[in-house]
Amino acid sequence: MSHSDVGAYVLGILDDRDSAQFENHLIDCLRCQRELQDLSAMPDVLDGVRLVNGPPLPTPGALVLQHTLADISVARRKRTRTLWASGIAAAALIVLLPLGTAGLMKGPAQSDGNKVPTELVRGETVEATSPIGAKGKVVLEPTNYGTRLTGWFSNMNGPATCQWVVISKKNEAQVAATMYVPPGKTDVPLEIHGAAPFPKSDIARFELRPMTGGSWITIPVS
Ligand SMILES: [Zn+2]
Known part of the structure; x- marks a missing residue:
């Protein structure tokens, strides 16, 4: 068993014995845990594979790894393993693996004492x-519908309902997301997911606008 088995494990192409061995390794290996989480953040690729042969992956996010580890320890040998016939799709994903560790961006660490792993997000910041x-x-990630956005906002004075607005270089404004900022000072960054209907190259800036008017913060995009 080695670190390189994580891709095969995600695809379910390890046999029961190798799979159990990898799970034993995974529990103690931070590197493989990160890689597993990273792979879970590749829904497009994995969905393409799963459409052929199996159930959808859990929704990507910080909790995926935690759930996966919980599943392993609770249901370790009882899981029904899906059989994979799609060798071509499997090979395609494994070829992508070396990219998985490139360009990773760490979100701000959770500082409120819970054990949620720091989310790994890929993109420009x-x-x-x-x-x-x-x-x-804000981390910007190109997609076929525009730009996928993950934002962290802190040091605001709630309560307020806010719009996270994306402004294009042609001065079009679109709402990426809306959020409620709880009362008081937001020490732990609020993590918000959104999207823009523009490619990154067309985005001029982001603004966080409370519904009461004005703008709390402007984030230029170069
Ligand atoms: Zn490992």
Whole structure:
């Protein structure tokens, strides 16, 4: 068993014995846990594979790994293993594996004491701090519908309902997401997921706008 088995494990192409061995390894191996989580964040590729042969993956996100590890320890040998016939799709994913560790971006660590693993997000990062101290950071990931966005916002003074607005270079404004900022100072960044109907190259800036008016923070995109 080695670190390189994570791809085969995700695809379910290990036999029962190898799979159990890999799970034993996974419990103690941070590197493989990260890689597994990273692979879980490749829904397009994995969905393509799963459509052929099996059930959809769990929704990607910080909890995926935690759930996976919980599944392993609870239901270790009882799981029905899906048989995979799609060798071509499997090979395609394994070829992608070396890219999985490139360009990884760590989100801000959870500092509230819970054990949720830090989410790994792939993409380019922009960030800014406003004159009043509010902080925003956005990871932009190209997709076939525009740009997938993950934002972290902190140091705001709630309560307020806010719009996360994307402004294009042609000055079109679109709402990427709306959020409720809880009362008080937001010490732990709020993690928000959204999307823009533009490619990254067409995005001029992001703004976080409370519904009461004004703008809490502007994040330029170069
Ligand atoms: Zn490992």
